[in-house]
Amino acid sequence: MVVPRHRLRLIFAALMLVSLIGSLDQTIVSTALPTIVGDLGGLSRLSWVVTAYLLASTVVAPLYGKLGDLYGRKRILEVAIVVFLTGSALCGVAQTMTELIAFRALQGLGGGGLMVISMAVVGDLVPARERGRYQGLFGAAFGVSTVAGPLLGGFFVDNLSWRWIFYVNLPLGAVALAVISSVFRSEHVAQRARVDYLGAAVLTAGLSGIVLFASLGGNTYAWSAPPMLIMIAGGAALLAAFPFVEARSSEAILPLELFRNRTFSAASVIGFVVGLGLFGSVTFVPFYLQVVKGHTPTVSGLLMTPMMGGLLVTAVGSGMLISRFGHYRPFPIAGTALATVGMFLLSRLNAGSSTATAAVYMLILGLGIGLVMQVLVLAAQSAVDHRLLGVATSGASLVRQVGGSIGVSVFGAIFSARLGVELAQRLPRGAHAPTAADPAVVRHLPPAIHEPYVAGVAASLHLVFLMAAGVSLAAFALAWTLRETPVREKVVETREELSRAA
Numbered sequence: 001m002v003v004p005r006h007r008l009r010l011i012f013a014a015l016m017l018v019s020l021i022g023s024l025d026q027t028i029v030s031t032a033l034p035t036i037v038g039d040l041g042g043l044s045r046l047s048w049v050v051t052a053y054l055l056a057s058t059v060v061a062p063l064y065g066k067l068g069d070l071y072g073r074k075r076i077l078e079v080a081i082v083v084f085l086t087g088s089a090l091c092g093v094a095q096t097m098t099e100l101i102a103f104r105a106l107q108g109l110g111g112g113g114l115m116v117i118s119m120a121v122v123g124d125l126v127p128a129r130e131r132g133r134y135q136g137l138f139g140a141a142f143g144v145s146t147v148a149g150p151l152l153g154g155f156f157v158d159n160l161s162w163r164w165i166f167y168v169n170l171p172l173g174a175v176a177l178a179v180i181s182s183v184f185r186s187e188h189v190a191q192r193a194r195v196d197y198l199g200a201a202v203l204t205a206g207l208s209g210i211v212l213f214a215s216l217g218g219n220t221y222a223w224s225a226p227p228m229l230i231m232i233a234g235g236a237a238l239l240a241a242f243p244f245v246e247a248r249s250s251e252a253i254l255p256l257e258l259f260r261n262r263t264f265s266a267a268s269v270i271g272f273v274v275g276l277g278l279f280g281s282v283t284f285v286p287f288y289l290q291v292v293k294g295h296t297p298t299v300s301g302l303l304m305t306p307m308m309g310g311l312l313v314t315a316v317g318s319g320m321l322i323s324r325f326g327h328y329r330p331f332p333i334a335g336t337a338l339a340t341v342g343m344f345l346l347s348r349l350n351a352g353s354s355t356a357t358a359a360v361y362m363l364i365l366g367l368g369i370g371l372v373m374q375v376l377v378l379a380a381q382s383a384v385d386h387r388l389l390g391v392a393t394s395g396a397s398l399v400r401q402v403g404g405s406i407g408v409s410v411f412g413a414i415f416s417a418r419l420g421v422e423l424a425q426r427l428p429r430g431a432h433a434p435t436a437a438d439p440a441v442v443r444h445l446p447p448a449i450h451e452p453y454v455a456g457v458a459a460s461l462h463l464v465f466l467m468a469a470g471v472s473l474a475a476f477a478l479a480w481t482l483r484e485t486p487v488r489e490k491v492v493e494t495r496e497e498l499s500r501a502a
Contacts, residue, residue, distance in 0.1 A: 007183055010183050012122070014175070014179035014180050016118075016141055017172055017173075017175065018077075018080075018084075018114045018118055018173065019114055019115045019119075019141050020141045021114070022057075022110075022111040022114030022115050023114075023141065023145040024145040024148070024149050025053060025088075025108075025111055026050075026053065026111075026149065027149025027150055028149040028150070028152055028153040028165050029049055029050060029053075029104075029153060032157045036049065037097075040094070040095070040096055040097045041097060048101045048220075049097075049100060051211075051212070051216065052101045052102075052105040052108060053105065053107055053108035054108065054215060054405060055105070055108065055208060055211050055215070056104075056105045056109045056112060057108040057109070057111045057112035057401075058112065058402060059112070059203070059204040059208055059211070060109055060113065060204075061113070061116050061394045061397060062200070062253050062391065062394045062395065062398055063204075063253060064116050064390075065116050065120065065391040065392075065393055065395065066196070066200075066251070066253045066254075066390060066391050066394070069387060069388070069390035069391060073120055073121050073390065074121075074185070076113065077113065077117040077121065077180060079110075080110045080111075080112075080113030080114055080117060081110065081177045081180070082110070082177070083106065083109055083113075084113075084173060085110070085169060085173045085174070086110070087106035087110055088107055088167070088170060088173070089166070089167075089170060090103035090106065091103040091107055091163075092163045092166040092167045093163075107166075115397060116393055116397055117390070119377060119393050119397070120389055120393040120394075137315070137316060137319065151301025151302070151304075152165075153165055154296075196246070196251050196252055196253045198245055199242065199245050199253040202238050202242050202245050203239075203253060203254065205234075205238050206234075206235045206239035206241075207235070207239070207398075207402065208235065209231045209233075209234045209235020209238065210231075210232070210239070210406070211402065211405050212235075213231040213232040213235065214405045214406040214408070214409040215405060215408075215409060216231075217409055242254075243256060253391070255388060257388075258384065258388065258391065258395060261383050262483055263380070263383035263482065263483045264379075264384060264392060266379075266482045266483065267383075267396055267482060268380070268395060268396055268399045269478055270332060270336075270475055270479055270482060271376045271396055271397075271399050271403065272399040273403065273478060274339075274372055275399070275402070275404035275405075275406075275407060276403040276404070276406055276407040276410070277407060277468045277470075277475060278339055278343075278365075278368075278407075278468070278472065278475075279400075279404035281411050281464055281465060281468035282365070282369075283411075284465070285304060285307070285362065286304060288349060288457075289358070292349075292454050292457055292458045293355065293358075294443055303358070306360070306362045306363040306366065307362040307363065307369075309363070310365070310366025310367040310369075311367070311373075313367065313370065314335070314370030314371045315370035317370075318331045318335075318375060322375070328378055328382075328484070329482055329483075332371065332372050332379075332479040332482055333476065333479045334368075334371050335367075335368045335479075336368065336473075336475040336476035337368070338365075338371065339368030339369055339372065339475075340469050340475075340476055341364055342361055342362070342364035342365030342366075342368055343465050343466075343468045343469035343472050344465070345360075345361040345364060346358075346361050347461075347463075347466040347469060348361075348462075349461070349462075349465075350455070350458045350462075351454050351458050376396055376400070377393060377397065379482060380396040381396075383483075407471075411464050411467070414463060414467060415460050415464050418463050419456060419457060422456035422460055423452075423456045426452035426453075426455060427452050427456075428452075442454070442457075
């Protein structure tokens with residue numbers, strides 16, 4: 001599809017905007033949770049405010065990818081934006097914790113399509129040789145949202161209200177929707193297609209079991225509790241049955257031919273490991289800054305600017321280099337190597353480390369993440385036919401998000417177990433320490449308890465970052481298996497009719 005340059009820029013700005021607000025809502029709520037509980041109550045269901053969005057957005061991603069392939073991405077993206085904005089508005093007016101959790105799930109049903117469809121639209125509008133620079137910007141937006149989300153959440157709570165965390169989406173999303181509706185012309189799909197409802201149900205139920213197990217384990221339920229064992233066993237069984245269901249479907253939600261493609265399979269495995277190691281452990285960087293170094297949430301967000309800056313530089317720069325030279329394989333290799341070094345250096349931090357030292361280590365980690373992020377999605381897109389562009393994009397994004405969800409829980413469990421050991425060894429006999437490492441509570445501990453407590457947290461984080469470095473090293477080894485697929489000069493058009501309607 002040939003699009004005038006000025007129109008492409010306008011469409012791309014709108015796509016970036018919807019992707020940014022969709023990914024921000026995965027993290028922006030975290031710093032506001034204590035305030036939300038104080039207002040609405042429901043402390044026992046606190047984790048569901050995050051889990052509801054994460055679960056809903058994860059399980060619907062493959063469905064959005066397939067529906068975009070079948071019915072045109074403009075229509076599906078408009079539906080996703082409307083659902084997301086409706087959920088955001090309802091979250092802002094929620095009066096009980098039950099209402100907020102339900103509306104967060106609705107918001108996630110829309111948010112799951114924002115990033116996936118936006119990246120697939122770039123594949124429709126931009127020749128493959130030029131796609132790297134655009135996908136690099138999406139990677140930068142996703143990475144920035146991971147760091148900026150808690151910072152913005154803290155700002156709104158301190159200066160306005162926690163409800164503005166959701167209200168802010170409304171004007172931004174409305175602008176993006178107006179631009180996409182008026183400027184973007186999508187492919188018209190003349191054929192009638194059957195949606196693979198059985199495959200979608202099996203995949204959704206299987207992923208729900210895995211994500212719920214990862215999100216609630218060690219928090220809401222003990223890992224060995226019967227509900228947790230049912231979740232993981234049921235999720236694993238359904239995912240194991242999924243390929244057999246798809247083999248019988250004429251319009252598979254995730255076609256099995258994708259996984260017979262070595263480039264797509266390699267990109268997916270690398271993406272899962274990267275999500276597990278990098279995004280599972282990056283969440284502990286602000287924890288180090290707040291608990292060990294004693295900074296406020298707002299200041300800790302600002303201190304993570306080096307990571308954000310490094311990610312921006314390499315995500316955008318790698319995209320431009322891929323567009324210029326047509327090769328993407330070196331970037332995941334270099335990125336996972338840098339990320340491994342960054343994680344190892346972070347594991348050397350302690351209570352006495354300077355902020356400047358931490359900033360350098362975060363910069364190295366950010367440089368590595370930026371080289372990996374969207375390059376894997378680009379590799380997956382380049383390796384498949386255009387008719388599979390949507391499902392390839394959603395599949396590559398899905399495995400990374402599931403890996404991140406599992407990683408947060410796994411590293412959280414490692415941290416909690418190690419912290420118990422460290423505190424038992426360091427605290428004076430009979431001393432009462434907080435059961436949860438709440439930064440506000442830790443700052444007010446008496447000196448006799450504060451110093452050994454902070455040292456114990458730093459030692460526990462050492463193990464977390466060291467194990468994350470090991471996972472990143474595994475991703476580095478896997479990155480060498482990624483096969484270079486020639487980046488085509490032009491987008492292959494597989495449908496004959498293009499819609500002329502705005």
